[in-house]
Amino acid sequence: MDSPLGVALSAEDFGLKGPRGWAFRGVGFSARPGSLIAIEGDSGSGRTCLLLALTGRMRSTHGHAEVGGVRLPGRLAAVRRFSALGPVPGVSELDPSLTVGEHLRERTLLRHRFDDSFRSLLLSRARRTAAAKDVADAALDAAGLDLADLPKSERTQVRDLERLAALRLSVALALTNGPGLLAVDDTDLGLGATDRASAWELLRSVAAAGTTVLAVCTEAPEGSLAVRSRPGNVMTAADGRTAGTTDASDSTDADADAADTDPDADPDADDNEKGKADAIAEAGRA
Template identity: 60%
Template sequence: MGTETGEQPHGATVVADGFGLKGPRGWAFREVSFRAEPGALVAIEGPSGSGRTSLLLALTGRMKAKEGHAEVGGLPLPRKMAAVRRISALGQVPGVSELDPAFTVAEHLRERALLQRRFDGSVRALLRRPAERAATSRERIDEALKAAGLDLDALPKGERTSVRDLERLEALRLSIALALIGRPRLLAVDDTDLKLSDADRAEAWALLRSLAASGTTVLAVCSEAPADALRITTVPGGSEDEGEATATATTATATATATATAADADPAPAPDATDTTDTTTEEGAADALAETGRA
C-alpha cells in the first residue's frame, strides 16, 4: 500500500489489510481486508452491534484500530488519523454527528459554513471582505444542497423548518449536505436505511450512487446493501468470550475476502500510550470532529 502520487483524484482510495479494533468488551472487527477505488460506493452491511459503526469511524480516522493496516487517500491508519479526518466527513452517525432537533435547517447550514471557514480557511481567505466571504459560503451551501438533493423550497417552512419537523429522508439529505460543505474526498454515513420505506430507501441509495459517480468515495452503514455496492458484511455469532463475527467483501463484478469479529456492541478502543496525538475513542469522536470542522 503505497502513498498516492501524481495528480490526485477527488475521491480517496480506501485500502484495508487485516484491519482490526479491540475494545474492553472484545473485538469490534478484525481481519478486514478490501480495496475501494476513488468514487466507489462501499456498503458496510450487518445488524446493529456487529461492529459496523466502529469500522466506519476507524476508516475515517475517528477511532484507533489496534491490528493490521489501512490507508485512505494514501494516508496510513492509525498513524495519520488527523490527516484522514481532514479529507473525510461524516453524515449522520448517532452519538457522534447528529442533527440538533431544535435547530432550523438554515441554522445548521450557517453553523457548518462558519466552522468550515474557521478551521479550513487560509489566512488569505480570512482577510477577504465580509461580502466576499459570505458569497463564498453561500456558493458552498448551494453546491452541497444540490448534490444532496435537498430542496429547501419543498420543506414545510423552507429553510426555517426545524430539524424535528423533517422527514427521515430529508434529515438524511441534510446531514449529507452538511458533510459536503467541506468538499470531502471520503463521505461516511451511518444507519443509511434505518426507518426508511422501500421508496425512500431506493432514493437514499440513488443519492449515494450519484455522489460516488461524481468522484467522492462513499462509506455507508446499512442493514441490507444494494447489489451494486462493494459490500462488507458482518454477521454476529461465534465465540462466547468475544462474540465473533465473519464478514465478506463483495461486488457485483468482483470478489474480495475479509473476516471480522464483533463484540455485542461497538466498543470504544483503549488509548495507546505510544501515540496520544491521534488517539480517538468513540466518546471523543465529537471533539475530534469539532476540531476539524467536519462533524
C-alpha cells in the same frame, strides 16, 4: 463547494479489540476512488466502529488500512482532514431544536473558522458571504435537498423533517468542505422501500461526482462494494455487487468459523454491543 477528489480505501486484517472483546475484526477489501462501499450487517456487529476507524475517528488495534494513501492506525488526524461524517448517532447528529437554516449557517461559520488560507483572508465580508451561500447551495443541490419543498423552507426545524430529508441535510452539511471521503451511518434505518431507493440514489450520485462514499446499512445495494459482518464480527468483502468498480479480497465462511473458535479470543468477544460502546467511548482519546 470545493471540487471533491475521491480517495482510495483498502484494509488488511483490520480490527479493533477493546476491554470486552472485538468491535470488529478481519476486515479486508480494496476500493478505488469514487466507490460506494456499503458496510452491511445487523446493529451491534461493529459497523459504526469500522466506519469511525476508517475515517480517522477511532484507533484500530489490529492489521492496517490505507485511506487516500494515509496508513492507519498511524495518522488519524491526516485522514480526518479529507473525510467528513454525515449522520452518525452519538457523534455527528443533527440538533433537532435547530432549523435547517441555522444548521447551514453554523456549518458556514465553522468552515470560515478553519479556512485560514491567504486567498480567503483577502476577500471582503460581502464576498465571503456570497461565497458561503454558493457553497451551501451547491451542497444542497448535490444532496438533492430543495428548501422550498420543506414545510417552512429554511425555518423548518430538524425535528419536523422526514427521515430522508434529514439524511439529505446531513449529507449536504458534510459536503460543504468538499471531502474526499463521505461516511454515513444507518443509511437505510427507518426508510420504506421508495425512500431507501432514493437514499442510495443520492449516495451513488455523490460517488459518481468523485467523492468516495462509505455507508453503513442492513442490506447493501446493487452496484456497491459490500463489506459484510460475519459471526464473531469477522468482516468479509464480497465483490458480487461491485459492477466493476472495485476489487475485493473475499474471505471464506471457513475463515469466519475458525475465528469464532480462536483459542486466544476474548471470552466476551461475542458481546458486540459492549465492545462497540467501549470503542466509541475511547474515540476521543485516539
